Structures are given as C-alpha cells and as structure tokens.
Amino acid sequence: MATIINGKDVAASVIAQIKSATADLQAASAVQPGLAVILVGADPASQAYVGSKSKMAKECGFKSVQHSLPEDTRQDDLMALVAELNADPTIHGILVQLPLPKHLDSEKVIQSILPEKDVDGLHVVNAGKLATGDSATGLISCTPAGALILVRQIRGDDLSGLNAVVIGRSNLFGKPMGQLLLSKNATVTMAHSRSRDLPGICATADILVAAVGRPEMVKADWVKPGATVIDVGINRVPAPEKGEGKSKLVGDCDYASCEPVAGAITPVPGGVGPMTIAMLMANTVIAAYRKAGKRAPNF
Numbered sequence: 001m002a003t004i005i006n007g008k009d010v011a012a013s014v015i016a017q018i019k020s021a022t023a024d025l026q027a028a029s030a031v032q033p034g035l036a037v038i039l040v041g042a043d044p045a046s047q048a049y050v051g052s053k054s055k056m057a058k059e060c061g062f063k064s065v066q067h068s069l070p071e072d073t074r075q076d077d078l079m080a081l082v083a084e085l086n087a088d089p090t091i092h093g094i095l096v097q098l099p100l101p102k103h104l105d106s107e108k109v110i111q112s113i114l115p116e117k118d119v120d121g122l123h124v125v126n127a128g129k130l131a132t133g134d135s136a137t138g139l140i141s142c143t144p145a146g147a148l149i150l151v152r153q154i155r156g157d158d159l160s161g162l163n164a165v166v167i168g169r170s171n172l173f174g175k176p177m178g179q180l181l182l183s184k185n186a187t188v189t190m191a192h193s194r195s196r197d198l199p200g201i202c203a204t205a206d207i208l209v210a211a212v213g214r215p216e217m218v219k220a221d222w223v224k225p226g227a228t229v230i231d232v233g234i235n236r237v238p239a240p241e242k243g244e245g246k247s248k249l250v251g252d253c254d255y256a257s258c259e260p261v262a263g264a265i266t267p268v269p270g271g272v273g274p275m276t277i278a279m280l281m282a283n284t285v286i287a288a289y290r291k292a293g294k295r296a297p298n299f
C-alpha cells in the first residue's frame with residue numbers, strides 16, 4: 001500500500017503561506033501583488049483553467065486581472081497588451097494561457113514578457129537561471145516547482161543517492177523538472193518517446209515522474225518497489241461504466257496497478273494538478289516581494 005500524496009492538502013498549505021506573505025507585504029510596503037492572465041480564444045478547458053487562476057488570485061488578496069481576447073486576435077495586438085502589462089507597475093505577474101490559436105507565435109509572445117514578470121517561468125532568462133542554479137532571482141515553471149514540493153514531502157530536501165527518471169522532455173515541464181531534481185542532488189535520467197527500453201529505465205527510478213500525455217502508459221512493472229511516483233498527466237478518457245457518453249480524468253500512470261508497487265504515488269485528479277495553481281500564486285508573490293526590494297519567501 002502506497003502513501004497517497006494529497007496535492008490538495010499540500011496546495012492548501014502553500015496557499016495559506018501565500019495569503020500571510022501577501023498580508024505582510026501589504027503591511028510593510030503597501031504593495032498588493034498583481035497577476036494578469038491573458039486568454040485568447042474560447043477553448044473550454046483553457047477558459048476553466050484561467051477562471052480558476054483568476055479566482056485563486058483574488059482569494060490570495062492579489063489584484064487579479066483577466067484579459068479575454070477573441071480567437072482571431074492579431075499577433076501585434078497581443079504583443080501590445082503584453083507590453084502594456086510589462087509597463088504597468090501594479091502588475092507583478094503575467095501569464096499567457098497556452099496553447100494559443102495556431103496563427104499566433106507563442107514563443108514570440110512568451111519571450112516578450114519581462115523575465116521578472118514571467119510567473120510561468122518560460123522566458124529563456126528564467127530557464128537559463130534554473131539551469132545555472134540562480135534561484136535567488138529566477139522564476140520557476142509552476143508545475144515542476146509544485147511536483148518538486150510533492151517529492152520533498154516524501155523524500156526530504158536532499159535527494160542525494162536517489163535515481164530520478166523524468167519521462168517527457170517539454171520546455172514547460174520535463175526539462176525544468178529534470179533541472180530541479182538535479183539541483184536537489186538526485187541522479188537524473190531524462191527519458192522520452194525515443195528512449196530505448198522505457199520500462200527498463202523507469203524500473204531504476206527511486207523517483208519516477210511521468211509527463212507524457214498518454215493515458216495510463218506507465219504500468220506496474222515499470223515501477224521499482226517503494227518508488228515515489230509523480231503523475232503529471234491529465235488525460236480525459238471515455239468512461240462508459242459511468243454512463244453513456246461520460247468521461248473521466250486519468251494520469252499517465254496506470255494507478256490501479258502502480259499503487260500497490262509504489263512507496264508513494266500522486267492520484268489524478270488531486271495530485272500535481274492543485275499544485276500548479278498554488279505555485280503560480282507563489283511566483284506572483286515572489287515577484288511582488290522582489291519588486292518591493294524585499295527578500296521573497298521560499299516555498
């Protein structure tokens with residue numbers, strides 16, 4: 001029986017710290033953290049994510065601004081909005097919800113955000129600071145930052161001697177996750193769809209992090225007994241057992257078979273998911289502290 005890592009509880013404790021850090025900053029410097037979220041188009045999943053980000057920002061005591069732009073927004077107009085938010089002293093964090101409609105160049109938009117306001121941690125300056133170990137001035141991508149907190153709950157702050165395998169090599173998750181695990185002294189293997197013998201590589205992992213976007217791909221025999229399994233996948237699949245036309249969310253790990261083998265495992269939903277939004281709030285409060293010339297809290 002594995003320990004079930006409850007991301008909702010961990011996220012709630014991070015949010016409680018953020019609320020108190022926000023109140024402290026306001027009392028000491030009269031600065032209210034400000035988060036601007038930009039959504040282009042009407043994708044229902046993106047609308048739901050953006051809505052919960054804006055709502056949580058308000059709950060934390062932030063100034064929360066949401067810009068919803070039409071699907072046919074022009075690149076220049078989107079870039080102009082980012083430039084306006086870059087120049088706005090009441091905004092400390094800017095998030096452009098991805099994916100953007102196909103006619104827009106996401107990379108150009110992301111790289112136009114000021115690095116100190118890039119609360120998604122996607123700017124090359126922030127990716128570079130993570131790679132070189134500059135956590136004092138950089139901002140770290142939210143999902144890997146949240147996943148690392150869950151790993152630390154089980155394995156502590158020093159991962160010396162532990163093998164970590166990350167499946168997936170995206171800029172948004174896999175690459176920063178590998179860097180974070182390395183910064184905590186784990187021996188890190190980056191595996192991906194072109195790796196030979198993925199099951200064999202995964203079976204060496206004391207910490208196995210799956211972020212491939214393939215429903216229930218990781219099976220029990222991929223998991224080393226006692227391993228810490230962090231499932232970053234959120235896949236919607238048909239669930240005829242719940243009724244005709246119904247669906248459910250599953251991770252990249254086959255939870256039912258992996259759970260008895262793992263030492264600890266994150267469920268989907270309720271594992272990594274709630275941490276992403278908490279870390280977005282954490283990055284916003286960190287950015288506001290830095291702008292006010294104050295030492296930012298650690299999470």
Ligand code: GUN
Pocket residue numbers: 095096097098099120142143172276
């Ligand atoms: N879409 C799905 N996940 C994310 C994320 O972490 N950041 C942004 N900006 N868009 C996303």
